Amino acid sequence: MDMREKIKLCLWLAYINLFISAFTFGGGYVVVPMIRKYFVQKRKLFDEEELIRMAAIAQSTPGAIAVNMASLAGYRAAGMAGLVISGICSVIPPLVILAVVSKWYAVVAANTIIAAVLKGMQAGVAALIVDFVVDMTRAVLGERSLFLSTMTVAVFVISFLTDTNIAMILLVCCGLCAGRVWFRKRGEIYG
Incomplete structure (x- = not known):
């Protein structure tokens, strides 16, 4: 440019x-x-x-x-x-x-x-x-990721219907995503 x-x-x-x-x-x-x-x-x-x-x-x-x-x-x-x-x-x-x-x-x-x-x-x-x-x-x-789609809906419902701290929701989501990546990588190595 x-x-x-x-x-x-x-x-x-x-x-x-x-x-x-x-x-x-x-x-x-x-x-x-x-x-x-x-x-x-x-x-x-x-x-x-x-x-x-x-x-x-x-x-x-x-x-x-x-x-x-x-x-x-x-x-x-x-x-x-x-x-x-x-x-x-x-x-x-x-x-x-x-x-x-x-x-x-x-x-x-x-x-x-x-x-x-x-x-x-x-x-x-x-x-x-x-x-x-x-x-x-x-x-x-x-x-078409069932995992991400389900997580999106779950986060919306939890944050809308409860008084759960958003930081806690974010932490759980990060943990779930990290676990998903870890299990996928582990499956590639040992699969």
């Missing part, structure tokens, strides 16, 4: 991360379908499988999922420059919005129209997240 293309890509990263961050309400998971739309489907900077890996890394590393996800996508697209640009540009809109809302909190909190708009946006956020979960489930099931 020559310098002119890299500059264009970095400008696009700045624009798209400012856009995504400014217009996605409802938490970090809403950013993932947006990154999928712009980075995977439109620009083809990486594939669905890599997006799933980035989402897992973004969720498990410290910090906001939205910023982690934007930074990882930026790094994958343009290296360290992409990481820095995407990370900074994903933080600017929330900071500006929070500054404005905190300054005018009394007016915003009492406004029934703003409250109704925010309530209506919850349905859109839920729809985006459900759409992403369905697509990612299809991707996981496409591998």
Whole structure:
């Protein structure tokens, strides 16, 4: 990639991360379908499988999922420059919005129209997240791994229905995966 293309890509990263961050309400998971739309489907900077890996890394590393996800996508697209640009540009809109809302909190909190708009946006956020979960489930099931499919469903049910610490669930999953790899390798050696 020559310098002119890299500059264009970095400008696009700045624009798209400012856009995504400014217009996605409802938490970090809403950013993932947006990154999928712009980075995977439109620009083809990486594939669905890599997006799933980035989402897992973004969720498990410290910090906001939205910023982690934007930074990882930026790094994958343009290296360290992409990481820095995407990370900074994903933080600017929330900071500006929070500054404005905190300054005018009394007016915003009492406004029934703003409250109704925010309530209506919850349905859109839920729809985006459900759409992403369905697509990612299809991707996981496409591998046709009964072990991973069962683990995915079990983790969802356990975390949704119980108060089990997520670190404990993660530890058990890591142990199960390590055991599975060990038994497979052992079978290859002795099989």
